[in-house]
Amino acid sequence: PRVAFVFATTEPQKIAQSAAPVLSRLQRFDLKRIGIGDITRRLTTVLEREEIQITPDALGMIARAADGSMRDALSLADQVISIGAGSVTPERVREALGLVPEDEFIAILDLIAQHRAGEIFDAVNRLADSGVDFGVFLTGFADILRAQLTIVLNGKAEGVSSAAITALRDRRDQFAAGDLLRMISAIN
Numbered sequence: 001p002r003v004a005f006v007f008a009t010t011e012p013q014k015i016a017q018s019a020a021p022v023l024s025r026l027q028r029f030d031l032k033r034i035g036i037g038d039i040t041r042r043l044t045t046v047l048e049r050e051e052i053q054i055t056p057d058a059l060g061m062i063a064r065a066a067d068g069s070m071r072d073a074l075s076l077a078d079q080v081i082s083i084g085a086g087s088v089t090p091e092r093v094r095e096a097l098g099l100v101p102e103d104e105f106i107a108i109l110d111l112i113a114q115h116r117a118g119e120i121f122d123a124v125n126r127l128a129d130s131g132v133d134f135g136v137f138l139t140g141f142a143d144i145l146r147a148q149l150t151i152v153l154n155g156k157a158e159g160v161s162s163a164a165i166t167a168l169r170d171r172r173d174q175f176a177a178g179d180l181l182r183m184i185s186a187i188n
Contacts (some may be wrong), residue, residue: 003128012028012030023129024052027107027170032068033067033068034065034068034069034070035068036060036064036158036159037072038062038070039066039068039070040059040060041062042070042073042076043059043062043073043074045058045183046077047077047088048076050087051113052088053086053088054087055084055087055088056162057090057161057162057163058080058088058089058090058092058093059088059161060152060160060161061068061090061094061097061099061110061161062076062077062097063091063138064091064098064143064159065093065099068188076096076097078096079096080092080093080096080097083095090161093102098136099136099140100132100136100137100140102128102140102144102160102161102164102167103162103167104127104137105140105141105144106164106167106168106171107123107150107170108120108123108141109145110142110171112183113122113171113174113175136156140185141187142184142187143159143160143188144160144168145180145183145184145187146184147159147160147164147165147168148161148162148168148171148172148175148180149175149177149180149181149184151165151168152172152176152177152180154179155169155172158167165186
C-alpha cells in the first residue's frame with residue numbers, strides 16, 4: 001500500500017499512448033531546465049570547495065554548455081579540469097569542450113552586418129578546416145544573436161563573456177531587432 005512507482009522520461013507523449021487506462025491514477029511533474037545563474041552559483045561552490053581557480057568567463061562557458069543540466073555541468077567541469085593544471089581559463093574550456101571562440105561568431109556577425117555575403121564561404125571553410133562541429137557552432141551563434149538582440153532592446157546581455165558583451169554593444173546600431181529575430185528563428 002505504500003509503494004510509489006516513479007517513471008521518468010524525456011518523451012511524455014508516449015506515456016499517454018501506452019498508459020491510457022491508468023492515466024487518471026498518474027501524477028505528472030514536468031521538470032524544467034536549470035538556469036545559467038543557478039548552475040554558475042552551484043559550480044562556484046563546488047569548485048571553491050575543491051580549491052580550483054576558474055575565471056568567470058570560463059565558468060559561464062561551462063554553465064552554457066550544460067544546457068540546463070546540473071549533472072552535465074559538473075561532468076563538463078570535471079572534463080575541463082582533467083586536461084590541465086592551474087586556473088581554468090576560457091581557452092582551456094574551449095579546448096576541452098570543442099567550443100568555438102566567440103570572436104568567430106562576432107566575425108560572422110560583422111560579415112552579415114556589412115553585407116559581405118561572399119566572404120561567408122571563406123569563413124565557413126576556415127571553420128570546417130579547423131574541425132568545428134557546425135551543430136555546436138550554430139548553437140553558439142544563436143546565443144550571440146540572442147545577446148545582440150537583448151543589447152539592441154535594452155542594452156544588457158547575459159549568457160556570453162564580458163568581452164563579447166563589449167563587442168556586441170559596439171555593434172548595437174548595426175542590427176534591427178526584427179532582423180535578429182529572423183536570424184534566430186532561421187537557426188532554431
